[in-house]
Amino acid sequence: MFISLLFVMFLISGNTFAQSEQDMEVLKQHAREKVKQLNDYISYMADPNEKESNRNFSKEQAQKLFIENCNPFKEIVEFTDGTKEQIWRKDGVIMEVASLRRRTPRPRPMKEYFRGLINMTYKSVTIESTDMADMRVSKLQPYDRDEKGNLRYVCTVHFEQVFHGVTPEGRNYEDVTRKWVVCYVQVDQVLDETTGQTYPEYMVDLGDVHVESIERLR
Numbered sequence: 001m002f003i004s005l006l007f008v009m010f011l012i013s014g015n016t017f018a019q020s021e022q023d024m025e026v027l028k029q030h031a032r033e034k035v036k037q038l039n040d041y042i043s044y045m046a047d048p049n050e051k052e053s054n055r056n057f058s059k060e061q062a063q064k065l066f067i068e069n070c071n072p073f074k075e076i077v078e079f080t081d082g083t084k085e086q087i088w089r090k091d092g093v094i095m096e097v098a099s100l101r102r103r104t105p106r107p108r109p110m111k112e113y114f115r116g117l118i119n120m121t122y123k124s125v126t127i128e129s130t131d132m133a134d135m136r137v138s139k140l141q142p143y144d145r146d147e148k149g150n151l152r153y154v155c156t157v158h159f160e161q162v163f164h165g166v167t168p169e170g171r172n173y174e175d176v177t178r179k180w181v182v183c184y185v186q187v188d189q190v191l192d193e194t195t196g197q198t199y200p201e202y203m204v205d206l207g208d209v210h211v212e213s214i215e216r217l218r
Helices: 005-011 021-046 052-063 110-118
Strands: 073-078 084-090 094-097 106-109 124-129 141-145 151-166 172-191 198-216
Touching: 021 052, 021 110, 021 124, 021 151, 021 172, 021 198, 052 110, 094 110, 106 110
Parallel strands: 094 198
Antiparallel strands: 073 084, 094 106, 124 151, 141 151, 151 172, 172 198
């Protein structure tokens, strides 16, 4: 029996990945920063008053925040005996979408979702997201080490997006969507050649984005 990547961390001893509470808060802050970047890019992409070149640039930068730049990747699982196996090839990360008419979340490839933001026909659009300090981050769970022994963690970041749009006919629409995104956090120990000492460098890749709920504001 195998378990997907998101659940592998429960099979690995937490003692092997002992980190202080302060270390964990640093990792969580880096995850929040990455999600804040994503939300900023989404806001630019959706704004029809922004230059097309700026919106496309935002799309390109947003894609770089995700695993393999939103391109297909191989999902690896680890068994209780420590062996690893490739289980399937994913076509890329997904963004779940929902609407007031269709509240059940539906997955869309992230690149397709970004193109949809740019091609919306609203007269004006603003998307406001949760302030970084108010994003809720789950407990970081260790799930692996890379070939150099660097630590890898996974967590989820919860946030809200308030969408306000004006249709070509002049009608106002506003809703709030509550979402959570999977974040993969890695800690590399980097050698400073001038001092001979090592310091931690944090890398965060975003994964799938899920919808918790959606409700109309007006």
